[in-house]
Amino acid sequence: MCTQVNEASSPGTTKGTNTDDIDVIDRVELDMGRLCMNDLYSDVEFLVEEHRLPAHRNILAVRSEYFSAMLYEKNLQQNASLSNICKILNAAHRYSMNGLRKKCLNFMDCKASDVLQHASFAMLCKESLEEVLERDTFYAPEVEIFQAVCKWRALFPSEDIKTVISHIRLPLMSVKELLRVVRPTGIFDLDQIMDAMDQIKTTENLPHRSVVLRGENVCKVIRCCQYDYTVFEISKVSLINCISLTVSVGGKWTVRFTHNMEHMYSVGTYDMKPNVRRDIYFEKAFARYIYVTAFNQNEIDSEVIVKYK
Template sequence: MSSQEDEQTSSSPNSTKENIIDHVDSFVADMTSLCLNEPYSDVEFLVEDQRLPAHRLVLATRSEYFRAMLYGGMCESKQREVQLEVPPEAFKAILRYLYSGTLNISTLGEEGIIDVLDLAHLYGLQNVETGLVKYLQQNLDVSNVCMILDIARRSNLNQRTEDCLTFMDVNGPDIVKHETFGKLSKVSLEELLARGSFWAPEIDIFRAVCKWRDNNPSEDIKTVAALVRLPLMSVRQLLHVVRPSGMFETEQIFDAIDQVDTGNDLPHRAVVLPAENVAFGESLARRFEFSPSCEILELRNLFVINCIEFLYQRCGMVHADVSCNHTHWDRVGSTQCEAGRKFNFKKRPVRYIRFVKPHLDTVVFNVRATYSE
């Protein structure tokens, strides 16, 4: 091809953006200006005490739900006025999205986000629903995680669901005491309680299940109750809290008491945080001396670990023990080396770590308790 032909090709009307008239911004602005305005409107939504004008063509183009309502032969397709039982502000936010393609989440507030989420699901606005759930996910809190979990499950957002469950694993003691726990769907509740990594004191889990039962009287409680791990409670709790509830048969309670007494094969729950030191920072509840020759670390939760590393001063024997309940202890290592030691053992749930020091002036410090695959 000659240089002249090259020049002609490069200057072709379709070859550069300079030859495209682009007024997308003004087009969007014009469309947005139609929202909630009377000119050219051909339908009015009656929401509580408000009359909200709209345009059938716009709504039907943007939402299959409104297409079916306004053009699908339903009674609303022949009416100028359509009565809706929806939150007014949330509905107006949905209308603004349908006209403009944008939704300013920061202006909604938490309750407003929930209302808009419900409407987005109702109207089949998957992009809005996904975006709102993602926003909430980035701002997960004890007060909203139960609600977000239900929404994520309902919308088949598998990664969002798993993120919620992981957050609940780590914050179990606060989750079960929050009022929103009683509003969980039965499916979400059963999935959560079945997780071995969801930890809270079992008596608190039981009390939360009782409140859930009171909030959901029409639901069958048996499948939920079956997920409460009775042997993880004390004998006193089983006799004086669980038994009077009537949720379990007497035989079930006595079987649990037998298992508590032996301490064998208890169905422990424990949080799994791979590679994270759970004997430090927020994961460590307290550090105390049980006796002059014994130092104990209490972890904030029951954690799965398979490695303990520590440094100590004073040459002498140091034994490392672990326990779930401060009653039954297992020795995971002993050392007479100076300075420090690392013990690897089979993964197990641990709440307490005990260092037994025959030499009373031995000082243990810089403890790391971790789990790795």
């Protein structure tokens, strides 16, 4: 018959703790203490009232969220993902790191719908949430934005919701969405909903969200009339200030654009040479559909590139 000896219950030791482990911990603490205010292996320094204080970035980063963000901005940017971007933005706000904050916001602009659907979106602090929602370039269906705000509100019921919902753009929703999704929540009163419906009917001065087109973006032909005009489509409502036009037949050509295929805005009429690209600049505007019209021409061919510079 064998008898098991429980070393943890032996005199002079603490239950569940090995004395050798305690010695190792003590030695590690002693070694770490020697690094404090020591030039040995230091890789950063603080200047306090003309006094130079050596420090170690890894220790600072582990011990402080602030120093982690400050000393490893670049790493955070390179490893930004849907799962951590909201946490990074909160930290950037908390410690006034404007460069990192802008990087986060640009990331979220590019993946707006995905960000809204991710569970971490509801963990944004109020300041971060408002900054995201107020951006014209945070492009996603407004009803999705509203639903994400509702989830955020459920997690933070004590927060004042008024300033948050002021960034919801009700006229960008359909009448059906306003009546069936927004109204039942009680977040907006009926007058606000009716005003939005009136604005939808006029389609004027809508508070659009849009992507900002960087570089050159070739538009897709969605309708080629058998007579004299072609309609091009941008993938999303976009902020542009230049249309590059190339046509196969010389002569007079008119360029117009719209964001909803209803209210048309004229860019102008131009004398075009065949197969010679022309950049047409104008004040920045929201657009999704480009209309190119040729005068007295049949079997026309044209290419449209849009951009924002």
